[in-house]
Amino acid sequence: MAADSQDLPEASIQNILDQDSLKWVFVGGKGGVGKTTCSSILSILLSRVRQSVLIISTDPAHNLSDAFQQRFTKTPTLVNGFTNLYAMEVDPTVENEEVGGPDGMDSLFSELANAIPGIDEAMSFAEMLKLVQTMDYSVIVFDTAPTGHTLRLLQFPSTLEKGLAKVMSLRNKFGGLMTQMTRLFGIDDEFGEDAILGRLEGMKDVIEQVNKQFKDPDLTTFVCVCIPEFLSLYETERLVQELTKFEIDTHNIIINQVLFDEEDVDSKLLRARMRMQQKYLDQFYMLYDDFHISKLPLLAEEVTGVEALKAFSPHFLTPYKPSAANYTVEELEQKVSTLRQRLQDAEAELERIRKGKQKA
Ligand SMILES: Nc1ncnc2c1ncn2[C@@H]1O[C@H](COP(=O)(O)OP(=O)(O)OP(=O)(O)O)[C@@H](O)[C@H]1O
Numbered sequence: 001m002a003a004d005s006q007d008l009p010e011a012s013i014q015n016i017l018d019q020d021s022l023k024w025v026f027v028g029g030k031g032g033v034g035k036t037t038c039s040s041i042l043s044i045l046l047s048r049v050r051q052s053v054l055i056i057s058t059d060p061a062h063n064l065s066d067a068f069q070q071r072f073t074k075t076p077t078l079v080n081g082f083t084n085l086y087a088m089e090v091d092p093t094v095e096n097e098e099v100g101g102p103d104g105m106d107s108l109f110s111e112l113a114n115a116i117p118g119i120d121e122a123m124s125f126a127e128m129l130k131l132v133q134t135m136d137y138s139v140i141v142f143d144t145a146p147t148g149h150t151l152r153l154l155q156f157p158s159t160l161e162k163g164l165a166k167v168m169s170l171r172n173k174f175g176g177l178m179t180q181m182t183r184l185f186g187i188d189d190e191f192g193e194d195a196i197l198g199r200l201e202g203m204k205d206v207i208e209q210v211n212k213q214f215k216d217p218d219l220t221t222f223v224c225v226c227i228p229e230f231l232s233l234y235e236t237e238r239l240v241q242e243l244t245k246f247e248i249d250t251h252n253i254i255i256n257q258v259l260f261d262e263e264d265v266d267s268k269l270l271r272a273r274m275r276m277q278q279k280y281l282d283q284f285y286m287l288y289d290d291f292h293i294s295k296l297p298l299l300a301e302e303v304t305g306v307e308a309l310k311a312f313s314p315h316f317l318t319p320y321k322p323s324a325a326n327y328t329v330e331e332l333e334q335k336v337s338t339l340r341q342r343l344q345d346a347e348a349e350l351e352r353i354r355k356g357k358q359k360a
């Protein structure tokens with residue numbers, strides 16, 4: 001099988017642990033494929049080789065708390081049981097609510113925000129990055145929201161630049177109107193037009209700096225998480241193309257929820273799904289032969305809590321082997337005889353059907 005060939009990149013995320021120049025590690029993919037699980041485990045593994053690690057969730061649905069079974073906030077909190085692993089959950093939409101003033105002003109702001117899609121999110125993302133940069137973590141892992149959303153965030157430097165230009169032109173067009181409105185509604189200067197403009201301008205430096213860092217493969221990489229199904233393959237390809245367009249490095253793919261052939265899988269449904277998965281696995285290997293592709297087994301239970309995350313983490317480093325590989329001679333003999341019996345049954349069934357057909 002292609003996966004076993006010698007010349008392929010190593011089938012693990014070891015390369016990320018080894019690359020000690022890395023500062024930003026994004027983990028993204030379609031909804032529900034295992035982004036939070038993978039980014040959490042990656043941060044745990046990184047905490048063993050790096051001085052200090054911060055994992056940030058930018059998904060409004062915040063599931064780091066679920067994964068680690070610990071409540072996190074928008075300030076970095078030490079993860080229980082670790083001395084150098086911190087977690088925080090930022091809400092990309094919260095900024096807008098905080099700005100909200102009296103009713104009339106709210107609609108003015110939302111109109112402004114609508115005029116520049118994504119501006120509020122981009123602003124709070126930039127502000128968060130600015131904050132995080134001053135904190136001096138060795139490496140920062142992002143558990144991102146499902147694909148579309150992530151790509152929007154990565155576009156934020158250009159979003160902000162466009163936003164700035166638009167606000168400037170609005171300002172020129174309407175002159176002091178906005179300032180008057182601000183006074184009329186008795187809005188604090190802190191929320192006034194100038195303040196917003198100032199903040200936008202202040203962000204420019206951070207944006208430029210971060211933009212440069214995100215495009216530097218020594219500092220930044222993007223780990224794509226997926227499952228062996230059509231939609232996920234499709235989404236991964238779209239993601240990889242977009243990342244290439246934004247010049248963001250990516251060379252790791254984690255294929256999660258893989259059904260391994262555990263010999264004793266009896267269910268026809270599971271066998272059928274395995275065949276389906278194999279088809280997409282083959283395509284992943286074909287399309288991404290220059291990527292480090294890791295496969296993770298689908299477990300019977302969820303992966304929540306530090307212990308479960310730790311227990312799952314070895315699969316990130318050593319390719320998973322179905323349990324058949326660990327059987328004793330006696331167990332294998334038993335299996336062979338069961339399989340032989342099953343084969344005989346199937347042959348008898350086939351014979352019966354053939355005979356039936358001949359009669360008909
Ligand atoms: N290999 C696996 N085997 C069994 N359960 C898994 C596996 N990987 C993840 N899970 C479970 O599946 C659920 C979804 O995983 P996770 O939250 O990591 O996905 P996500 O991509 O972050 O989802 P979302 O898009 O909603 O943020 C979780 O309950 C997690 O514990």
Ligand SMILES: [Mg+2]
Pocket residue numbers: 035036037059063143
């Ligand atoms: Mg998640």
